[in-house]
Amino acid sequence: MWIVEYRELIRILTVSDLKVKYQSSVLGFLWSLLNPLLMMLVLYFVFSNVFKFEDDSFALYLLIGIVAWRFLANGTMTSISAIVGRPSLVTKVYVPRQVLVLSTVLSSFVSSILEFSVLIPLLIFFGVDLSINVLFFPLIHLAFLGLVYGMSLVLSALYVYYRDLNQIWDVLLQAGFFLSPIVYPAEIVPDKYQAAYMLNPVTVTIEMYREALLYATTPSAADLAFVAAAAGAALLFGAAVFGRLEGRFAEEI
Amino acid sequence: MASRLSLPAMPGVRQIGEIVNGTRGRGEEAVVVENVSKRFRIPHERKSTFYDHLFGLARGGRYTYEVFSALEEVSFSVRRGETFGVIGPNGCGKSTLLKILAGVLRPDGGRVAIAGKVAPFLELGVGFHPELTAIENIRLYGAIMGLSRREIEGKREEILEFADLKRFENMKLKNFSSGMYVKLAFATAIEANPDILLVDEVLSVGDEAFQKKCASKIEEIRRAGKTIVYVSHALASVRDLCDRCLFLEEGRIAALGEAEEVVEEYLRRMG
Numbered sequence: 001m002w003i004v005e006y007r008e009l010i011r012i013l014t015v016s017d018l019k020v021k022y023q024s025s026v027l028g029f030l031w032s033l034l035n036p037l038l039m040m041l042v043l044y045f046v047f048s049n050v051f052k053f054e055d056d057s058f059a060l061y062l063l064i065g066i067v068a069w070r071f072l073a074n075g076t077m078t079s080i081s082a083i084v085g086r087p088s089l090v091t092k093v094y095v096p097r098q099v100l101v102l103s104t105v106l107s108s109f110v111s112s113i114l115e116f117s118v119l120i121p122l123l124i125f126f127g128v129d130l131s132i133n134v135l136f137f138p139l140i141h142l143a144f145l146g147l148v149y150g151m152s153l154v155l156s157a158l159y160v161y162y163r164d165l166n167q168i169w170d171v172l173l174q175a176g177f178f179l180s181p182i183v184y185p186a187e188i189v190p191d192k193y194q195a196a197y198m199l200n201p202v203t204v205t206i207e208m209y210r211e212a213l214l215y216a217t218t219p220s221a222a223d224l225a226f227v228a229a230a231a232g233a234a235l236l237f238g239a240a241v242f243g244r245l246e247g248r249f250a251e252e253i
Numbered sequence: 254m255a256s257r258l259s260l261p262a263m264p265g266v267r268q269i270g271e272i273v274n275g276t277r278g279r280g281e282e283a284v285v286v287e288n289v290s291k292r293f294r295i296p297h298e299r300k301s302t303f304y305d306h307l308f309g310l311a312r313g314g315r316y317t318y319e320v321f322s323a324l325e326e327v328s329f330s331v332r333r334g335e336t337f338g339v340i341g342p343n344g345c346g347k348s349t350l351l352k353i354l355a356g357v358l359r360p361d362g363g364r365v366a367i368a369g370k371v372a373p374f375l376e377l378g379v380g381f382h383p384e385l386t387a388i389e390n391i392r393l394y395g396a397i398m399g400l401s402r403r404e405i406e407g408k409r410e411e412i413l414e415f416a417d418l419k420r421f422e423n424m425k426l427k428n429f430s431s432g433m434y435v436k437l438a439f440a441t442a443i444e445a446n447p448d449i450l451l452v453d454e455v456l457s458v459g460d461e462a463f464q465k466k467c468a469s470k471i472e473e474i475r476r477a478g479k480t481i482v483y484v485s486h487a488l489a490s491v492r493d494l495c496d497r498c499l500f501l502e503e504g505r506i507a508a509l510g511e512a513e514e515v516v517e518e519y520l521r522r523m524g
Binding site (some may be wrong): 005006008009011012013016019020021086088089090091092093095113161162163164165169247249250251 | 293301302303304306352355356357358359371373375376379380382383385389392393395396398399400401403405
């Protein structure tokens with residue numbers, strides 16, 4: 001299995017990716033935390049008057065949604081060029097190409113964990129009762145990792161052949177941001193669309209993050225199973241597409 | 254799913270394409286190539302975006318391309334411990350062959366079986382990152398070669414010593430001179446201790462003293478019984494270094510045999 005055989009390479013690529021990411025900007029790590037906070041502030045002032053929340057947890061509601069979404073957006077946006085961005089590792093030497101995608105996704109995964117762990121003290125500070133349900137966080141986050149990695153496999157492989165895919169994906173991500181319950185509560189979606197709306201695994205995942213971290217409720221087994229199944233399907237589909245397209249990577253780069 | 258890493262029945266054996274019956278057990282041959290063909294598609298109009306494809310369809314255009322056959326039904330084998338030369342005029346398929354052996358390109362037809370760890374010297378410094386220090390780059394390269402962390406740490410000092418770069422071990426690679434860069438790259442690749450070396454005319458690196466060091470290192474590796482596949486235009490060095498030699502012309506085998514004879518045949522044909 002390539003994951004075991006090349007685990008050292010995966011580790012090194014992930015760590016060096018993180019190092020470059022956090023060292024190249026002046027504020028480094030701080031920036032990556034400020035970004036979601038500032039975004040939360042902007043969205044808070046825009047949307048807090050649009051949707052009437054009973055309690056004043058809207059800021060935290062937003063923040064959890066934003067941080068969760070950032071993992072999907074950053075993870076797929078950086079790994080879309082994981083193959084094309086390292087031409088020498090594709091055309092000059094043989095390493096399993098999935099290594100390149102996985103290490104980019106893992107680097108975003110680590111960033112996301114850091115962002116979430118800064119969120120915890122904020123939750124406590126604003127008086128949220130953290131319950132034992134916080135322990136569901138790793139489970140939800142791992143399922144989300146599977147989903148993001150599966151998507152990244154498809155995107156990075158297609159990007160080798162279609163170099164405007166990043167532009168298209170950028171637009172699709174913008175649409176996805178507003179199609180997911182990030183700046184608004186899921187309940188405002190009309191009843192007749194609810195069933196279809198909840199078919200989006202990203203929506204269900206974001207709702208589960210909030211249940212575990214903000215509302216101190218236990219995510220339902222059905223939701224967990226649904227997201228895990230979606231992640232499994234994304235992984236299988238991603239691996240199949242990647243395997244088919246991989247053969248001519250070295251010729252197309 | 255075509256996964257080439259799915260069948261490591263014997264440790265260290267990498268199969269490309271289908272399994273070659275019998276070659277895995279014998280251990281006699283380091284490289285077996287059977288009826289390998291490689292064709293490249295050269296599109297008339299390069300379409301590399303969704304936009305191009307949509308626009309092309311709308312105008313009623315069709316995806317047309319020419320097929321360029323880089324290798325045709327090439328078969329040969331390299332014995333363990335042999336130094337094997339590959340010669341031929343430009344564009345004869347030498348580099349394509351080397352890339353197929355390295356696992357970078359997938360053949361369209363035929364089978365390739367390789368027993369052992371391959372170090373492709375297609376280019377030096379593959380994977381090196383300018384923002385990382387010398388030591389970090391050594392670790393990175395070792396990992397690319399599939400070495401474990403412990404193996405890499407064990408070789409670190411040797412590499413820095415061989416490249417004369419001990420003093421600069423914590424300097425970022427972007428501050429290296431090109432000579433230092435190449436020295437580090439060569440030293441790292443050679444110390445990865447591969448079973449099979451694929452060499453594509455990269456041996457002339459660094460200053461005079463370092464070149465001598467490289468040449469003697471290669472000789473040492475040869476004597477240690479490692480297999481070397483050497484692609485070159487330098488006929489004299491092919492004649493001196495190689496036991497046997499393959500002469501490719503327009504993707505087909507023009508001659509295969511003792512290095513001396515094949516080089517002579519090559520000179521006669523190219524006359």
